[in-house]
Amino acid sequence: MKFLNKLERKFGRYAVPNLMLYIIILNAAGLLITIMYPQAQYYLCWSTSAILHGQIWRIVSFILVPYTTSPVNFLIFAFLYYSISQTLERVWGSFRMDMYIITGLLGTIVAAFLVYFVFGVEMGMQVSISYLSNSLFLALAATFPDVQFLLFFIIPVKAKWMALLSVVMYLYDLMQVVNGLGWMPYGFAMLIMIVFSLINFILYFLGTRDLQRINPREVHRRRDFQKKMGEREQSGRPLHKCTVCGRTDKDFPDLEFRYCSKCDGAYEYCSEHLYTHKHIVAHSYDKQ
Incomplete structure (x- = not known):
């Protein structure tokens, strides 16, 4: 409080x-x-x-x-x-x-x-x-x-x-x-x-x-997210894909995927490339 x-x-x-x-x-x-x-x-x-x-x-x-x-x-x-x-x-x-x-x-x-x-x-x-x-x-x-x-x-x-x-x-x-x-x-x-x-x-x-x-906006956001995830699962498309190697959660179900907070955009990486990739920053690449 x-x-x-x-x-x-x-x-x-x-x-x-x-x-x-x-x-x-x-x-x-x-x-x-x-x-x-x-x-x-x-x-x-x-x-x-x-x-x-x-x-x-x-x-x-x-x-x-x-x-x-x-x-x-x-x-x-x-x-x-x-x-x-x-x-x-x-x-x-x-x-x-x-x-x-x-x-x-x-x-x-x-x-x-x-x-x-x-x-x-x-x-x-x-x-x-x-x-x-x-x-x-x-x-x-x-x-x-x-x-x-x-x-x-x-x-x-x-x-x-x-x-x-x-x-x-x-x-x-x-x-x-x-x-x-x-x-x-x-x-x-x-x-x-x-x-x-x-x-x-x-x-x-x-x-x-x-x-x-229990905020109405938060409840609505979660429902939209679940709906989109359900539609993606039904279409057969993967939920996660590594930006570097292209591996997906459908091909490698045990592989973990994370978004990078330092990249300029919603770029997702597998656990092997999360800390080793080049950060994407405003059309330029900045080595980690």
Whole structure:
């Protein structure tokens, strides 16, 4: 993504390494607070109406609400997502990792405000780092789809299938809300919450795909090329012919042919003459 490259060149020196580690530490602190003072969770969790009435700390304190109240499950969560974040940070770099995390958190916050103002729905405990954690897993699956996880510490499952299962679970949760409360307003509120909270993965996925291949002009060009190749095959003419020796792919099917970028025109050469021929430049010959 060109925009992200520009940001990295300008602000990359301000990147915070291991940002996900600090978020996990905050979440662990929230777990300890919740265990010692269960009622404290009420003052830490997200509440749009409370924020609008002055309790602005909730914009940040929702990060402290523990992913799970089970210490054992929390240790598994912390180890898994710290490992995932470290893997992605080694591939992306600290700045891009920070941007991914911050975009995910901002998406969650924007979604919570949006559903409150549009539908009047208070998301409460739905606003948590669970979406951020799942977006990290989806990013890992998109980057390394064939990496394996041990489901229940026994069954090896590739990341791409685990990611698909995660998407299915999102759809299941959405349908549970719809079946219980209906689409309006709770179903749409939940849908907006899911989409906006995963905006970091959506932007990452679109930014790393080769979208040029679905460009209508590119699709039309490929179809014309395939049509011409099909017509040439039916006519019995060779697809490739060496400019120097005249050998073709029909006579020598194992021979490789390439175009020369230094020649002035579409001149093709076999592998034997690609680097030894005289370059054709504007009606003159220039020795290589």
